[in-house]
Amino acid sequence: MSMPHDPDLEDVLQDQELRRVADLLREARMTEPPLDDAFRSDLRRRLMSQAWGMGGGGTPWWRKVFGPTGMVWATAAVGVILIGAVVVLTATNQPGPSDQVVVSSQLANQSAVRLQQPIQVTFNQPMDHRSTEAAVQIAPATTVAFSWHENTLSVTPTAGNLAPNTQYQVTIGPGAKTASGQSLTAPKTITFVTQPPPPSPSPTPTVKPTPPPTVLTNQHLLASMPDGITNVLWSPDSTTVYFVTGKGALESVPAIGGNPTVLAPDGVGSVAINPAGDQLAYIRKGNIQILAIGQGTTTEVVPAAAPVLVGWATSGVEWATADGVYTVGPGGQGKVAALPATGTATAISFAPDGAHLAYALDQSLSVLDLATGKSTVLGLPGAHFQGWSPDGTGVMYSGAQAVVLADLGGRNTTSLPAGEPSWSSQDEVLLGSDVNLFVMRPDASGQTKLADGTFHLPAWAPNGIAFTYFRSGELYTASAPTPAPPATSPLDAAASVVNLFMKARKDNPDRANAYLDDNGRKAYMSSTGGLNLQVTGDPSFSRYYVLTGQITGSHPDTAQFVVRIVLAHNSLDVKSLEETLTLVRTQGSQQFLVDQAAAGPVLTLGATAEVVSVDVTATSVKVTFDSDLKPETVTAGVIILDSKGKQIGNMPAYAKRTVTVDGLDLKAGKSYKLVVLSTVQDVGGSNIAAEYDLTFSGPADTHGDRHRDTSPSPIPQPSPTATPSS
Amino acid sequence: MSDPQRDEERELVEQAKRDPRQFGALYDRHFQQIYRFVYSRVREQTAAEDVTSEIFMKALKAMPRYQDTGRPFAAWLYQISVNAIADRYRTLRPSSPLEDFHDLSIAEPPLEEQAAHRDEIRRIWALVEALPVQQKTALVLKFQEDMKIEDIAVAMGKTPGAVKLLIHRGVSRLRDEADSLRPAE
Numbered sequence: 001m002s003m004p005h006d007p008d009l010e011d012v013l014q015d016q017e018l019r020r021v022a023d024l025l026r027e028a029r030m031t032e033p034p035l036d037d038a039f040r041s042d043l044r045r046r047l048m049s050q051a052w053g054m055g056g057g058g059t060p061w062w063r064k065v066f067g068p069t070g071m072v073w074a075t076a077a078v079g080v081i082l083i084g085a086v087v088v089l090t091a092t093n094q095p096g097p098s099d100q101v102v103v104s105s106q107l108a109n110q111s112a113v114r115l116q117q118p119i120q121v122t123f124n125q126p127m128d129h130r131s132t133e134a135a136v137q138i139a140p141a142t143t144v145a146f147s148w149h150e151n152t153l154s155v156t157p158t159a160g161n162l163a164p165n166t167q168y169q170v171t172i173g174p175g176a177k178t179a180s181g182q183s184l185t186a187p188k189t190i191t192f193v194t195q196p197p198p199p200s201p202s203p204t205p206t207v208k209p210t211p212p213p214t215v216l217t218n219q220h221l222l223a224s225m226p227d228g229i230t231n232v233l234w235s236p237d238s239t240t241v242y243f244v245t246g247k248g249a250l251e252s253v254p255a256i257g258g259n260p261t262v263l264a265p266d267g268v269g270s271v272a273i274n275p276a277g278d279q280l281a282y283i284r285k286g287n288i289q290i291l292a293i294g295q296g297t298t299t300e301v302v303p304a305a306a307p308v309l310v311g312w313a314t315s316g317v318e319w320a321t322a323d324g325v326y327t328v329g330p331g332g333q334g335k336v337a338a339l340p341a342t343g344t345a346t347a348i349s350f351a352p353d354g355a356h357l358a359y360a361l362d363q364s365l366s367v368l369d370l371a372t373g374k375s376t377v378l379g380l381p382g383a384h385f386q387g388w389s390p391d392g393t394g395v396m397y398s399g400a401q402a403v404v405l406a407d408l409g410g411r412n413t414t415s416l417p418a419g420e421p422s423w424s425s426q427d428e429v430l431l432g433s434d435v436n437l438f439v440m441r442p443d444a445s446g447q448t449k450l451a452d453g454t455f456h457l458p459a460w461a462p463n464g465i466a467f468t469y470f471r472s473g474e475l476y477t478a479s480a481p482t483p484a485p486p487a488t489s490p491l492d493a494a495a496s497v498v499n500l501f502m503k504a505r506k507d508n509p510d511r512a513n514a515y516l517d518d519n520g521r522k523a524y525m526s527s528t529g530g531l532n533l534q535v536t537g538d539p540s541f542s543r544y545y546v547l548t549g550q551i552t553g554s555h556p557d558t559a560q561f562v563v564r565i566v567l568a569h570n571s572l573d574v575k576s577l578e579e580t581l582t583l584v585r586t587q588g589s590q591q592f593l594v595d596q597a598a599a600g601p602v603l604t605l606g607a608t609a610e611v612v613s614v615d616v617t618a619t620s621v622k623v624t625f626d627s628d629l630k631p632e633t634v635t636a637g638v639i640i641l642d643s644k645g646k647q648i649g650n651m652p653a654y655a656k657r658t659v660t661v662d663g664l665d666l667k668a669g670k671s672y673k674l675v676v677l678s679t680v681q682d683v684g685g686s687n688i689a690a691e692y693d694l695t696f697s698g699p700a701d702t703h704g705d706r707h708r709d710t711s712p713s714p715i716p717q718p719s720p721t722a723t724p725s726s
Numbered sequence: 727m728s729d730p731q732r733d734e735e736r737e738l739v740e741q742a743k744r745d746p747r748q749f750g751a752l753y754d755r756h757f758q759q760i761y762r763f764v765y766s767r768v769r770e771q772t773a774a775e776d777v778t779s780e781i782f783m784k785a786l787k788a789m790p791r792y793q794d795t796g797r798p799f800a801a802w803l804y805q806i807s808v809n810a811i812a813d814r815y816r817t818l819r820p821s822s823p824l825e826d827f828h829d830l831s832i833a834e835p836p837l838e839e840q841a842a843h844r845d846e847i848r849r850i851w852a853l854v855e856a857l858p859v860q861q862k863t864a865l866v867l868k869f870q871e872d873m874k875i876e877d878i879a880v881a882m883g884k885t886p887g888a889v890k891l892l893i894h895r896g897v898s899r900l901r902d903e904a905d906s907l908r909p910a911e
Contacts, residue, residue: 008868008874008875009868009875009893011890012875012890012893012894013893013894013897017901018894018897018898018901021850021900021901021904022869022897024846024847025847025850025854025865025869025870025897025900026869026872027847028847028851028870032762033761033762033765033766033771033774034765034771035761036771036775039775040757040761043753043775043778043779043782044750044753044754044757046779046783047749047750047753047782047783047786048747048749048750050786050787051746051747051749051750051786052747226858226859418787433788434784434788434805434806434809434810435788435791435792435802435805435806436788436791449791452793452795453805453883454805454809454883456809471883472809472812472859472860472863472882473812473859473860474860
């Protein structure tokens, strides 16, 4: 029987026999598989629910709310925009009896929450969607849409992201009911603070070459393993890759390629290499084998209880069992630290320095400090361990559609997009997935796609250049581009000093003097009428952020920053104070120091819209608010004045909480004023509490690229000449 | 020359990238094809449903990062499918016999010939299942899913040349292993 000609295979199957086999293969037609229509429609429904949680792109919110497909959401979206005073309760709920409604959120009490993510609120039992959505209040005023996945409610701002530098309070009011009709006994509030806005692009667009589809080099196959892979690790000198196959064989292969060498034929579980790279420990047949790599000899440790995980501490090999962590000391085997006796604890991974152990206890993820025996819970129940920082001081775990990076206390978290991560010694994080590979800094900056394609289990070499990945039953290696050095433009250098100065004022005011020059020390000499370097009292100094900053002059480089100090009472932002700092780069050390400072009045933070970021270029000013605004109140309510009080620029444009005034021609070093009139209203109809004024300077010409490094910018160090004034 | 179907698909993809809620149209368009492919590999309805759910959920989440390389959107879905099935295979082998799945009805020739021919096809597909996973995947995508080499390359994360090599090796191995496939003298 002759099959239709396939030009695709013309040069592949030239032999007549081969073509006949191909024809036979093509002749078998698939029968229709059994298909449950209910499954098909249920999957579609779940996808749509998930899609709502992801939010839309640029479609105006009112179109989404009132358009045909969004009509069903209208009640919910409108129901949450009216914000009043928010009841303050503890954001973290203690587990209660099973009939109590427990509300939790991974964002609770976080301090640098990523802007592009929904606010996810999890309940311990099925909820009635309608009443729960109607009971949600969010401050500042934000138009949102809702979606559900099982017992988790995703609240997504229709603007597409959260406002920067903003303390959010999301309250689930007592009107929320469970699926069985039970009401919340009291409102629950989740409080968190968002991270600063991403750096704005260069004011003058520059033509960038289109990146090639892949920027990886030295890509080559290391080994095939159709049965999968369970472990990959690099030698400390980045020359050898060790791996355990799905069948439990431990093998090694040179990183430059070559034939794999079988080190143990089967039955290998956990494996770890010592810091010197000359000993490999692995679990096989219930014992720990230690292979001297250079000599090929193996010694055996026979633990009293079955080991499940092996690692290396500075003192030697260590292993975890079901009840704790053990090592071999001068007096024989001994327990280093105990795992919890209640519940089912499962050791997952030793930190690279061997000082901590990640383990799962029932549904939660924890880190055990082997020195103190204390455990810290990471994330919400259901979080999965995803890796360590190379120095063992940071940990990565799965969050809500994100990879969460945290310190070992579970604090100072940042969120990266979901994926399979690996953290390098060059402080870069690879994120692999089914479809592509990204690299970024641990603070989520510098996100760059390295390649399309499947990149499972990425694992950086210790040199931070090469890495391995797993694809379709094969282990590959490749080299990533050398990470670009951090941007050190004058603006970045000055911003870095501002951050160090403000951090010192908050945590250790004595050290803050190191960032002041002689004039700056006079400006902060409170005994002679200057400002207070140390902010004390109640409400207390809880956080700060840079509202705006520009390079305002050169020769010497001069920068002006407006910093907002937020004062809190019982963890809630209640007042703010703005300081305008002028920094000058010293001739000798080339370091920026604070030269002048001026403070504005202490303002009360109310329930109305606040300005949280002002981005100034020579031709435009972008003012970002923490609330969604009524667009019609913006055009006459946001004004830019020159030094003579004359209004300048085009009519303001409003989109996604940001008001843009363009058509400006700001001169370097000249004084300008942003005025936000009290006629501006948020979407709830509340006017701004009082007129807001911000004086700023025109930015200096930085040749159209303010991120370009025009002069050496050393990493800021405390000034060696600075001494506390007395 | 523009292809109206491809243009329409491109538009749907762009809409879904901008707004994930538009993904439903792509789901409707490709569900049957992907489900059939998954079922052909896992041979069990519940497993096929699980894997198909996983594929479309992953596709939805990755939609904002999808980049049009000029190949059909389905090639990308197959790429996710191949990986999802590979993951599944690591823990679960298909259990149903192959004969249950491929329709071997052949029109026209006499009954004896039909039976012999059917037997040939049955045996050659049984041999496909025993091929190394990469060769098997390439042959299934080519001969069962009737995909172009370029699209298979996308689905398998390989170059077209590598796919051709896999197909050549796979078919050659089938020829070598199936003595009984030779035409009757």
